[in-house]
Amino acid sequence: MMHRGQAVRGLAAALAAAVALTAAGCSAKAKSGDGSGTGKGGVRAGAGVTDSTISVGALTDMTGVYATLGKSVTQAQQLYVKQTNAAGGICGRQLELTVRDHGYDPQKALAAYTELEPKVVGYTQFIGSPFVAAVKQRIDGQDKGLVLPQAWSASLLGSPYIRVLGSTYDVETINAVDFLVTEKGLKRGDKLGHVYFEGDYGENALLGSEHAAGKAGLTVVEQKIKPTDSDMSAQVAALKQAGVKAIVISAGPRQAASLVGVAAATGLRVPVIGNNSAFAPQLLGTPAGPALEKMYYVASPSLPIGADTPVAKKLVTDYRAAYPKDALDNGIVAGWTAAAVFGEALKKACAAKDLSREGVDKALLTISGHDAGFGMTHDFTDPKAPSSKESAILQPDKSVPGGMRTVRQPSVSEAAKSFTPKTP
Template sequence: MNRTHLGTAAVAVSLVLTLAGCSGKTGSSADGTNAGGVKTGPGVTADAIRVGIITDLTGPAAPLGKPSLQATQLYVDQVNAAGGVCGRKLKLVVRDHGFDVQKAVAAYAEVQPQVAALGSLLGSAQTAALLDSIERDGLVTMVGGNAASSLGHQHIQVMSTTYDLDMINGVDWLVRTQGLKSGDEIGLVHQPGEYGENAAEGVRFAAKKAGLDLVVRTVKPTETDMTAQVTALGAAKVKAIVFAGTPGQTASLVGVAAATGLKVPVLAHAAAYVPQLLATPAKPALEKMLYVTGGVPALSSDLPGVKKLVKDYRAKYPKEELNVGVQVGTTNGAVLVEALKAACEAKDLSRAGITAGLRTLKRFDKGMGSVLDFSDPAKSPSRKSYVLRPAAGVPGGLKTVQDATEVPAVAEYLAARD
């Protein structure tokens, strides 16, 4: 998912979660061929497949990292209850990096020899720091950040629409529905780094195509007061604002804008929103001014897979609030399970076999939104984005404004980039 998120801390540092027992199968080694003729590799034994999770449970992204882990655990529990994969139960090996890049690197060094794949690596900066190591080790890794810089690596998998494509789709919607016209000025506020820069790249392309002039301001990940940025945008009399930052910054930006009379539509990436914002004083402004764009649907949608997920998650974690992390964790688990099943059918649970299994998934669909294509690591698995808006009292605190859409500018952008 995404670069950073503000919120409360969660527990569990360097925690190993064992989600099921043994099947009683024998004759397998950590690196060889078992009695059933299935080739194995690190993290695979006669009765278990160990999957790594390197995420944020105690840092600024914990509001997404914790529910994502819980959703993956829920999905794995269900898979294990149905017999597991290839006669083996899945076991999660979890490490908390607190959203610190160096801690993520250290956690990877510890976990990598123990696991068959990484079911989640949260953070675009963390992923960037580990790209070379992951490719060297041939370890299938589901990344929890959708920066385009993660594309083109054989063993690394972006799980949804990349940030730049989301913003192209989102800005197109903004122009079509909010009365923007050629020559208007709009604000672009973004963080530095893979997340913010990739989002900004999409905004710049879309704005140029629509004839919009950009007033650009950056914001450090640690900044919490957006008064300076809003003041500059107000002085420029922008007609809209596009934002790629953290949820806490979203609340500040929208709240300050409303309080100072800059009551314009604000389009934020999904990484910049969590439903906890509706419990802040910015709630009225958020409900009137904010729109969210991203590659996953609202948890309040009628999609069958989403409805089942909400029901199952609430039954397992009745005191937890749902957000997009729940969808990310479920999708990560489901995609990895399908890749493992494909590898099992090919009788190859080595790391190379799991990667090959992942690349067979050309039309992945669990009833949770867009059909995803994981066959080409150089391409975003989807090019469609939703537009949502805050709504109190519904799962995830968002309702649908526009269903998954790919606008023509996306193809133009990708052609120009290639």
């Protein structure tokens, strides 16, 4: 059994080294991180904003553990930018999206952040909870550019500049365990396996499973893994020997496919549920595909790309036209939602005649009921809370667009309602 208190030495050391390398370059920056002045239309402007353009950044993973997610998120945001510009842009200015692929490498992620920071008003994505957490102090203290991360760790809460879209991993996992209890037969006294990445993401999710287990009378059997681990045979063997009746996985798509495939092949046929980033529909074409359709579920901060909503249907049509060779997945939903939220903040900032970083941050704090068209309403007025506590439960299904169907509509479990994420 693994314990979350054990040091995450490799990742922590790499992050510390990367932060140290970038600290000298940013120490002389102005505290506002902005350099604001009045521009076109009497609108206050600053970093990343000219009279003709608004520049935003995307720090993504197209070659690492989340390559599939990163590609879909980025292409959806590029589509949003293209369509917005075709409709006249925002505040009389064209949007520009500058993309950097960090490959889920901590030094590359932080170097890319440092490179783009003076050039953009903020970020429509930043994949990797540990990487966002590593620059949180810089963002809060001096940079102050809005960051909408593709990351859901509760450690990112509490900042007016880093805003989590949807439920944090701990809340999401509580909702996931509730689904196992209410609909998959998990009962008091049972053992619940939890396989999770070391670091911010997995350990925050573990807090959720432990809270839910305490409420439901379950025992959590932990298995900590690294993002570089791909074969889950040892973890499955340990969980089978422990006699678990269900499994939560807080890792990447490849780890989830290995876990479910090995479990099915070795006779551990129990329900498995993953956090929102632990699935990609391309997995349905692998040998693990049949087992995923039978045994696997995903907790999600939105309805899937194949949802029966007007926004979803239009996005499917537009995305297929723009990227005809690429599969549909929920990264498209996540990317589009983040871009749309950032766009809404820019529009409100323009109306207030303040497109400085400070103005955009303040504008987001006024948005209390944003509906991105995928079943969730987001409230950004409280930096200490995620924008929603709801989770939809999805199941892999290769017969539907995007490879996921909804088996439980967005909802908040009773255990999640009473849970307050721990902010730094």
